[in-house]
């Protein structure tokens with residue numbers, strides 16, 4: 001009996017630590033009408049038409065921006081309410097900011113129904129560890145890259161984010177892994193003041209110091225390599241660069257991006273080893289930008305609400321060399337995302353200087369696709385390596 005409980009506890013640990021940390025929504029009343037879906041990120045009235053006299057209340061457990069990925073209710077009679085705003089008809093909330101603790105409501109009257117709704121929170125897309133990607137709209141992929149190569153992660157109008165990949169041998173629980181890690185992050189940002197600013201941040205520890213290097217291209221200052229650290233943030237026009245602990249936050253009016261120099265998972269087995277974890281959150285409706293973003297992350301803001309899953313490693317045995325290159329989830333091949341150096345914005349799909357650019361052609365992607373939001377919850381099946389709890393959070 002005890003063994004069984006222990007086993008269950010371990011299983012739950014795996015399930016919970018694999019999801020992005022935390023619970024986003026709680027159904028307070030009406031769980032027969034409303035449910036949580038898509039790894040806990042979305043809420044929905046379920047598939048098919050809703051019924052008359054439905055009512056539920058649902059609490060947002062974290063601050064987030066919410067968007068309807070599907071919305072069809074009887075206009076002026078069947079309402080989805082967020083704060084003082086009641087949505088009905090075909091227009092649901094788009095990028096509406098809710099505070100933690102906000103209670104949203106669903107109620108329908110006695111007649112006429114519709115297809116209903118799915119409302120999703122927007123969370124950062126991430127590249128973590130040896131890198132596992134969580135892509136926009138919920139797709140996943142592992143990308144080994146190549147030792148010493150720099151790849152573009154996000155290319156949008158006036159914004160470029162890339163990362164240096166390096167070979168890394170490390171221990172994952174009882175397994176020895178020959179993989180890669182991200183070792184540095186680079187940005188090129190063109191501000192509204194028309195200055196081009198470069199930012200670099202490496203995972204290596206400079207003695208005890210941690211800082212990013214920020215340069216304004218072409219500026220005449222004799223010392224044009226500013227060290228940005230916790231005591232010295234950088235701000236210019238619509239760009240802010242801030243170091244908080246080991247996380248560098250680079251933010252414009254449209255994008256919040258962060259790179260965190262973190263210890264490897266299983267830090268006791270990988271003493272002193274540091275890698276970069278990267279996250280990106282759009283602060284606007286990137287799916288509708290006339291310059292459709294690109295790069296490994298950016299291309300999935302393609303306005304289709306489909307999660308496209310790519311190749312992932314499924315390690316076996318006591319020794320494993322990673323090999324997945326995101327096949328199936330990215331347009332073209334990983335080699336096409338390579339940059340000459342961290343401050344280059346130039347690659348096949350670059351959007352940095354574009355005035356207009358189409359979405360990728362998703363029909364050419366071979367990875368399995370699934371509609372985000374409707375359907376049942378927690379997907380854990382093909383994620384090879386759950387996050388060990390020891391690696392989460394501690395500084």
Ligand SMILES: *[C@@H]1O[C@H](CO)[C@@H](O)[C@H](O)[C@H]1NC(C)=O
Pocket residue numbers: 194
């Ligand atoms: C921005 O700067 C570039 C060169 O630094 C210049 O060629 C361009 O005309 C400027 N654009 C605007 C809108 O001022």
Ligand SMILES: *[C@@H]1O[C@H](CO)[C@@H](O)[C@H](O)[C@H]1NC(C)=O
Pocket residue numbers: 157158190191192193194195
């Ligand atoms: C890109 O930067 C230029 C120069 O500051 C600016 O004129 C333009 O509005 C920016 N475009 C976008 C989409 O932010």
